[in-house]
Amino acid sequence: MKESYFAQEIEKKWQKVWEETGAFKTPDESDKPKYYALSMFPYPSGKLHMGHVRNYTITDVIARFKKAQGYNVLHPMGWDSFGLPAENAAMKHGADPEKWTVENIAYMTKQLKMLGLSYDWDREVTTCKPDYYKWTQWLFLQLYKKGLVYKKEAAVNWCDECGTVLANEQVIDGKCWRCDHEVEKKYLSQWFVKITDYAEVLLDDLDKLTGWGDNVKTMQANWIGKSQGAIFRFPVVDAPNSEKIDVPVYTTRPDTVHGITYLVVAPEYKDIEKLTTSENKEAVDAYRANARKMTEIERLSTERVKTGVPLGTHCKNPFNGEIFPLWTADYALVEYGTGAVMAVPTHDTRDFDFAKKYNLPMKVVIQNPENPSDCKDAAYTEPGVLVNSGEFDGMSNEKAKKAITEKAVKEGFGEFKTQYRLRDWLISRQRYWGAPIPVVYCEKCGIQPVPEDQLPVLLPKDVDFSVVGKSPLLTSKTFLETTCPCCGGKAVRETDTMDTFICSSWYYLRYADAKNDKMPFAKDKVNHWLPVDQYVGGIEHAILHLLYSRFFTKALRDLGLLDFDEPFKNLLTQGMVLKDGSKMSKSKGNTVDPDEIFENYGADTARLFILSDSPPARDFDWSDAGVEGCYKFLNRVWRLVASNADDINLKYELKFPLKKENDDLVRNVHIAIKGITNDISNDFQFNTVISKYRELTNAIYEWRGKKSQLDAEDKSVMSFAIVTLLKLMSPVAVHLTEEAWHDLGAEGSIHDEPWCEWDEKLAKASSITLVVQVNGKVKDKIEADEASTEDELKALAMNSEKVKELTEGKTIVKTIVVPKKLVNIVVK
RNA sequence: GCCCUGGUGGCGGAAUCGGUAGACGCGUUGGACUUAAAAUCCAAUUGGGUGAAUAACCCAGUGCCAGUUCAAGUCUGGCCCAGGGCACCA
Numbered sequence: 024m025k026e027s028y029f030a031q032e033i034e035k036k037w038q039k040v041w042e043e044t045g046a047f048k049t050p051d052e053s054d055k056p057k058y059y060a061l062s063m064f065p066y067p068s069g070k071l072h073m074g075h076v077r078n079y080t081i082t083d084v085i086a087r088f089k090k091a092q093g094y095n096v097l098h099p100m101g102w103d104s105f106g107l108p109a110e111n112a113a114m115k116h117g118a119d120p121e122k123w124t125v126e127n128i129a130y131m132t133k134q135l136k137m138l139g140l141s142y143d144w145d146r147e148v149t150t151c152k153p154d155y156y157k158w159t160q161w162l163f164l165q166l167y168k169k170g171l172v173y174k175k176e177a178a179v180n181w182c183d184e185c186g187t188v189l190a191n192e193q194v195i196d197g198k199c200w201r202c203d204h205e206v207e208k209k210y211l212s213q214w215f216v217k218i219t220d221y222a223e224v225l226l227d228d229l230d231k232l233t234g235w236g237d238n239v240k241t242m243q244a245n246w247i248g249k250s251q252g253a254i255f256r257f258p259v260v261d262a263p264n265s266e267k268i269d270v271p272v273y274t275t276r277p278d279t280v281h282g283i284t285y286l287v288v289a290p291e292y293k294d295i296e297k298l299t300t301s302e303n304k305e306a307v308d309a310y311r312a313n314a315r316k317m318t319e320i321e322r323l324s325t326e327r328v329k330t331g332v333p334l335g336t337h338c339k340n341p342f343n344g345e346i347f348p349l350w351t352a353d354y355a356l357v358e359y360g361t362g363a364v365m366a367v368p369t370h371d372t373r374d375f376d377f378a379k380k381y382n383l384p385m386k387v388v389i390q391n392p393e394n395p396s397d398c399k400d401a402a403y404t405e406p407g408v409l410v411n412s413g414e415f416d417g418m419s420n421e422k423a424k425k426a427i428t429e430k431a432v433k434e435g436f437g438e439f440k441t442q443y444r445l446r447d448w449l450i451s452r453q454r455y456w457g458a459p460i461p462v463v464y465c466e467k468c469g470i471q472p473v474p475e476d477q478l479p480v481l482l483p484k485d486v487d488f489s490v491v492g493k494s495p496l497l498t499s500k501t502f503l504e505t506t507c508p509c510c511g512g513k514a515v516r517e518t519d520t521m522d523t524f525i526c527s528s529w530y531y532l533r534y535a536d537a538k539n540d541k542m543p544f545a546k547d548k549v550n551h552w553l554p555v556d557q558y559v560g561g562i563e564h565a566i567l568h569l570l571y572s573r574f575f576t577k578a579l580r581d582l583g584l585l586d587f588d589e590p591f592k593n594l595l596t597q598g599m600v601l602k603d604g605s606k607m608s609k610s611k612g613n614t615v616d617p618d619e620i621f622e623n624y625g626a627d628t629a630r631l632f633i634l635s636d637s638p639p640a641r642d643f644d645w646s647d648a649g650v651e652g653c654y655k656f657l658n659r660v661w662r663l664v665a666s667n668a669d670d671i672n673l674k675y676e677l678k679f680p681l682k683k684e685n686d687d688l689v690r691n692v693h694i695a696i697k698g699i700t701n702d703i704s705n706d707f708q709f710n711t712v713i714s715k716y717r718e719l720t721n722a723i724y725e726w727r728g729k730k731s732q733l734d735a736e737d738k739s740v741m742s743f744a745i746v747t748l749l750k751l752m753s754p755v756a757v758h759l760t761e762e763a764w765h766d767l768g769a770e771g772s773i774h775d776e777p778w779c780e781w782d783e784k785l786a787k788a789s790s791i792t793l794v795v796q797v798n799g800k801v802k803d804k805i806e807a808d809e810a811s812t813e814d815e816l817k818a819l820a821m822n823s824e825k826v827k828e829l830t831e832g833k834t835i836v837k838t839i840v841v842p843k844k845l846v847n848i849v850v851k
Numbered sequence: 852g853c854c855c856u857g858g859u860g861g862c863g864g865a866a867u868c869g870g871u872a873g874a875c876g877c878g879u880u881g882g883a884c885u886u887a888a889a890a891u892c893c894a895a896u897u898g899g900g901u902g903a904a905u906a907a908c909c910c911a912g913u914g915c916c917a918g919u920u921c922a923a924g925u926c927u928g929g930c931c932c933a934g935g936g937c938a939c940c941a
Contacts, residue, residue, distance in 0.1 A: 238855050354939040364941045636863050714875035794871050799922045849921050
């Protein structure tokens with residue numbers, strides 16, 4: 024065995040062997056129970072970054088650990104390879120987005136292999152390849168047939184920088200999620216997925232996800248945003264041309280209905296013109312035109328200053344006959360509820376601000392009987408009792424919500440209503456590098472889905488990427504013109520492509536049956552492998568990808584394509600990789616290139632370090648000194664094995680009883696097996712796993728340092744300790760352990776060895792340290808026999824010199840004995 | 852404003868049930884080996900105090916203030932701070 028540790032040489036050698044022997048292929052058929060470990064697949068941006076390294080190392084160690092524990096493990100990898108950067112690169116360099124993508128995939132694949140990840144590459148999935156996007160299109164058509172995909176004219180989010188529309192989930196603080204450019208409103212006819220049909224079940228089923236963190240679940244719950252309230256319809260008493268018209272409002276506070284003093288409709292409200300008098304038309308039109316011009320950012324920045332104009336018309340409150348004016352103001356949102364709000368300034372802070380500004384009347388209808396407020400300075404939004412509310416006076420407001428809505432239902436001007444904040448998912452993108460939406464437009468037959476046997480609708484090559492503000496697909500002659508599948512006449516293709524989040528909403532299913540050319544996947548195969556047992560990825564997908572994937576799984580279940588209703592059983596959201604306290608980014612110049620780490624230290628060091636310093640869910644601060652420390656540790660392990668190689672026998676046998684110091688070492692090994700196994704099993708606490716590697720290594724060194732000569736027993740004990748250390752480290756230091764394993768004379772791979780077992784009796788210290796406290800403070804520590812009775816421990820404690828000193832002349836009030844641990848003597 | 856997560860040495864972080872706070876590592880300091888350096892190894896390292904002192908001992912200490920308990924980083928109540936999410940959602 025070589026004296027020094029040559030990481031790069033070893034790593035290259037074993038990566039080649041593993042590839043040639045197909046070490047990580049996963050059979051579908053097996054007697055073993057299945058385990059599906061999955062990392063969120065990457066966008067092939069060019070090179071791996073440290074976030075990738077962290078993500079894939081975590082999942083790889085989990086996969087290897089489960090494999091050693093006897094599972095048939097599915098651990099695949101693929102590429103989320105449609106998307107804008109490829110197209111931008113194409114525009115910039117005149118290159119083909121496909122070529123750019125394929126080259127990036129090749130480079131990143133090489134890097135993944137250098138990291139020693141145990142993927143079954145036969146199952147690789149690449150979303151931009153026709154054998155994949157054919158099925159993305161097929162699934163689109165199934166959703167279309169089921170009525171879950173539709174086209175409509177709507178106000179949509181437009182990013183000018185990206186030249187395309189965005190889903191609501193992709194607008195962050197009024198800006199584009201990808202490029203940070205301000206988002207504008209545009210009115211366009213676009214394709215939507217009806218995710219709102221699943222709002223209720225997407226919310227309810229969050230309770231089933233016991234293996235997900237609360238942070239992600241509450242983010243999804245907030246995004247879905249369920250609220251319960253009522254719809255009330257208010258008749259307009261003075262509409263122009265004496266038209267009979269109602270204004271419906273949605274409210275969560277039906278209990279305050281007697282306090283309405285005005286009503287607000289959104290500037291975009293559909294009936295607003297019918298509600299505006301000719302005298303007010305000019306002011307209203309001006310206000311609406313201005314509102315339309317404003318971007319999301321401007322609307323947000325005017326948060327505190329509410330504006331509006333009166334429409335000139337009035338409604339009647341059917342509860343008390345009161346007449347109140349109609350206004351328009353942009354604090355009412357057209358997309359939410361009915362687009363109209365009943366205003367009760369006394370009990371809603373927003374209405375209060377608005378009423379103060381425009382001097383609108385206020386009427387108190389809820390009071391706290393112990394501390395009544397006149398609501399002159401602020402709205403009263405706490406619970407209370409109804410006043411000025413006719414027959415409901417004296418009722419608690421919680422009860423009144425129901426009673427008042429029931430009255431409205433009975434008299435026909437309202438109903439109970441559950442409302443969600445979730446909007447339908449806008450999936451059209453005016454871009455080239457995505458899966459074409461498989462639809463054609465025929466002058467005679469209208470919108471026609473492309474027949475399934477004509478899939479895939481391939482992306483054409485003859486496109487001009489230099490066009491601005493419209494899809495490059497419009498420039499392709501071969502693509503655009505086609506025939507109608509219905510009448511055979513002339514038709515044009517849809518030129519919008521699908522949001523890439525559609526592609527990534529079902530890729531985890533495809534791994535179960537990646538080469539199927541008849542179906543996206545066979546039902547029995549997805550039912551076998553899914554749900555994913557452990558999903559690992561960044562928190563940034565808490566809403567976008569994870570919500571869409573949950574929706575897809577539920578929709579595909581309802582289509583009969585699979586039989587489970589949640590895709591990811593357990594979710595680990597790994598923290599970010601930081602350097603000097605802030606996120607690694609090119610613009611900050613604080614990135615660390617994985618290639619450099621591989622080159623200088625090797626992949627095993629990178630793997631060890633990225634797991635070592637923080638628990639996976641927390642942010643990880645990269646430090647060069649830390650890498651160095653891990654490299655030194657691997658060298659230390661290597662030297663331990665190499666310098667003792669001649670005395671290590673893989674077929675060791677331990678004959679009990681052992682000499683004291685040997686018994687202690689064997690105990691330490693069992694303690695390590697137990698601790699490491701438990702740490703991985705409980706939330707994958709790899710940082711403490713690694714500290715236990717170090718503890719065991721230190722213990723072996725210390726033991727070895729005390730021996731100049733080794734007898735037969737010593738050699739077996741040392742063999743047991745070192746071989747176990749290598750096995751425990753094998754999921755992390757995958758190359759080093761394999762090399763050492765072979766140098767010690769093993770035939771097969773260390774990665775095919777079963778996980779180590781511990782003996783509960785041996786995983787305990789032979790003696791215990793009895794902690795002796797006086798009045799709760801530690802005063803002495805005494806070695807005691809593990810089997811001592813409580814009385815014996817107590818006697819031992821009382822016998823301590825310290826205790827005698829401290830209890831002399833005092834009364835012992837009581838003595839607490841914690842078996843095997845501690846004695847506390849309380850004195851006065 | 853609402854929701855989630857967290858707050859422990861110079862730093863990253865340990866600490867199943869309430870039972871030795873600071874595992875393991877990084878950094879720092881001192882030492883061994885060496886002509887020297889690298890590498891390696893050993894030791895110290897929460898703060899304050901008493902001691903000539905290597906000894907030995909005392910006090911305080913897990914964001915802050917209370918409480919429960921023989922015993923609190925851990926449990927209860929109230930507050931402060933940081934990070935993240937949502938936000939004119941009626």
